[in-house]
Amino acid sequence: MEALTHVNYWAAIALAMIGLYAIIAPSNLVKKLIGLGMFQTAIFLIYITVGKVEGGTAPIIDPAYDVYSNPLPHVLILTAIVVSVSTLAVGLALTVAIKRAYGTVEEDDIDEQDRR
Amino acid sequence: MEPEAQGPSAIDIYVDILLLVLLVAAALVVVTLRNMLAAALVLGIYSLVMAALWVVLDAVDVAFTEAAVGAGVTTVFMLLAIAATGRHEKIAHRRPLPAIAASLAVGGLLIYGTLDLPGFGDPEAPAQQHVAPHYLEHGEAETGVPNIVTAVLASYRGFDTLGEVTVIFTAGMGVLLLLGIARRRREGAGASEGGSEGERDRE
Amino acid sequence: MTDNLVLRVVAKLLIPPILLFALYVQMHGDYGPGGGFQAGVIFGAGLILYGLVFGTHAVRSVAPPRLLAIIASLGMLLYAGVGIASMIAGGSFLEYGALSLDATHGNHVGIIIIEIGVGIAVAAVMTIIFCVLAE
Structure with missing residues (x-):
């Protein structure tokens, strides 16, 4: 079991790196936004993992339990998720505006049009 | 127990x-x-x-x-x-190798960084020592709310949450300004040109 | 999508329970999982489902974005207003304990009111974003 104690962090890092790749490599702007969202959820995973306590339960006080997980990361991530969908919507709105102005959302084509 | x-x-x-x-x-x-x-x-x-x-x-x-x-x-x-x-x-013309190399390098450094972190679910980890015990022990008595997440969200960290709601509100207004206003302006311009673009968008 | 009979009937059956569930999540957030953020998103999702099946103009006739922007502002004002009210009652900004003679009771009342403010603002913003993106 000793080797398994960091597996959550490693999976979160793997997700973050897949997200990072999706931000750099594709030329499609919507794909980049998907990568950004994936990177965000990876950070959420790190936070919630830090808050987990062995043998604990959800932090809703009940006389039947006396070990609870840390509620603070839950609060931070709860609000972060709703903020992330709002900021994603701003990004999508910008992409739609770019599509209307340039007729494409591929970064290479936009660069080419700008160079002309 | x-x-x-x-x-x-x-x-x-x-x-x-x-x-x-x-x-x-x-x-x-x-x-x-x-x-x-x-x-x-x-x-x-x-x-x-x-x-x-x-x-x-x-x-x-x-x-x-x-x-x-x-x-x-x-x-x-x-x-x-x-x-x-x-x-x-569209299939990108750029090579994916630099992106893969950058991701792997950053990922490797981050994994090296996790080796010092406390183990999964460790009750002695520093993150469990500071404010969380106070919330869990006194939260219900101080706020009357058994769901500690709600208590921390709305009471202990109420100012923070006000900021978060402001961000959401600003994002909503931003989307409205980016697309809503532009649409109105285009429709105003499109009326003289026959308005064909506005109709196509609506389909 | 508006001519699909199955979708229309199922949506009509589902939307009222979704909106009702959002209100339950809003009010039960003190005792179980839930609260203003979740309730706002679920309420917004109910309106979004209505818009997806019956068309954006249907949502716009129920809740025009101009009106929704005012509603979202009112939600934020309700939140900040509780802060000001607790200052008037003798506490500091957002110190709800001052709202009532009993600090615990004041805290509970303050939490319920600001969660309602959060719920209103989030529901309105989600519906605004849907209406604008769907154009």
């Missing part, structure tokens, strides 16, 4: 690992798919698996939010944006 309810359980870790594998697989599928509609739908599945993982990690409030936001609303927004921008991703 009965050991079944409180003791460390191996099944939690196995479910945890299973969900993590599913997450990484879904993430890889999303990145490699060229059809953007399919990618958005798989992203919805990714969020739903994430919500299940939050339940395993005791974050029920976060799971609730993730299921409603990630799997529901985000997918709808994605689909709407893809409907407006085109469903097929």
Whole structure:
């Protein structure tokens, strides 16, 4: 079991790196936004993992339990998720505006049009 | 305390690992798919698996939010944006190798950084020592709310939450200004040119 | 999508329970999982489902974005107003304990009111974003 104690962090890092790749490599702007969202959820995973306590339960006080997980990361991530969908919507709105102005959302084509 | 309810359980870790594998697989599928509609739908599945993982990690409030936001609303927004921008991703002419190298390098450094972190679920970890014990012991008596997440969100960190709501409000106004106002202006201009563009957008 | 009979009937059956469930999540957030953020998103999702099946103009006739922007502002004002009210009652900004003679009771009342403010603002913003992106 000793080797398994960091597996959550490693999976979160793997997700973050897949997200990072999706931000750099594709030329499609919507794909980049998907990568950004994936990177965000990876950070959420790190936070919630830090808050987990062995043998604990959800932090809703009940006389039947006396070990609870840390509620603070839950609060931070709860609000972060709703903020992330709002900021994603701003990004999508910008992409739609770019599509209307340039007729494409591929970064290479936009660069080419700008160079002309 | 009965050991079944409180003791460390191996099944939690196995479910945890299973969900993590599913997450990484879904993430890889999303990145490699060229059809953007399919990618958005798989992203919805990714969020739903994430919500299940939050339940395993005791974050029920976060799971609730993730299921409603990630799997529901985000997918709808994605689909709407893809409907407006085109469903097929163009094959990029750039080489993927530098991106893979950069990701692997950053990932390797981060994994090296995790080696000093306390283990999964360690009750002695520094993160569990500071303010959380106060919230858990006195939260219900001080606020009258048994759900400590709500108590911390709305009372102890009320100022922070006011800031978060401001960000959401500003984002909503930003979207309205970016697309709502532009649409009105274009319709005003389109009226003299026959308004064909406005009608096509509405379909 | 508006001519699909199955979708129309199922949506009509589902939307009222979704809106009702959002209100339950809003009010039960003190005792179980839930609260203003979740309730706002679920309420917004109910309106978004209505818009997806019956068309954006249907949502616009129920809740025009101009009106929704005012509603979102009112939600934020309700939140900040509780802060000001607790200052008037003798506490500091957002110190709800001052709202009542009993600090615990004041805290509970303050939490319920600001969660309602959060719920209103989030629901309105989600619906605004849908209406604008769907154009």
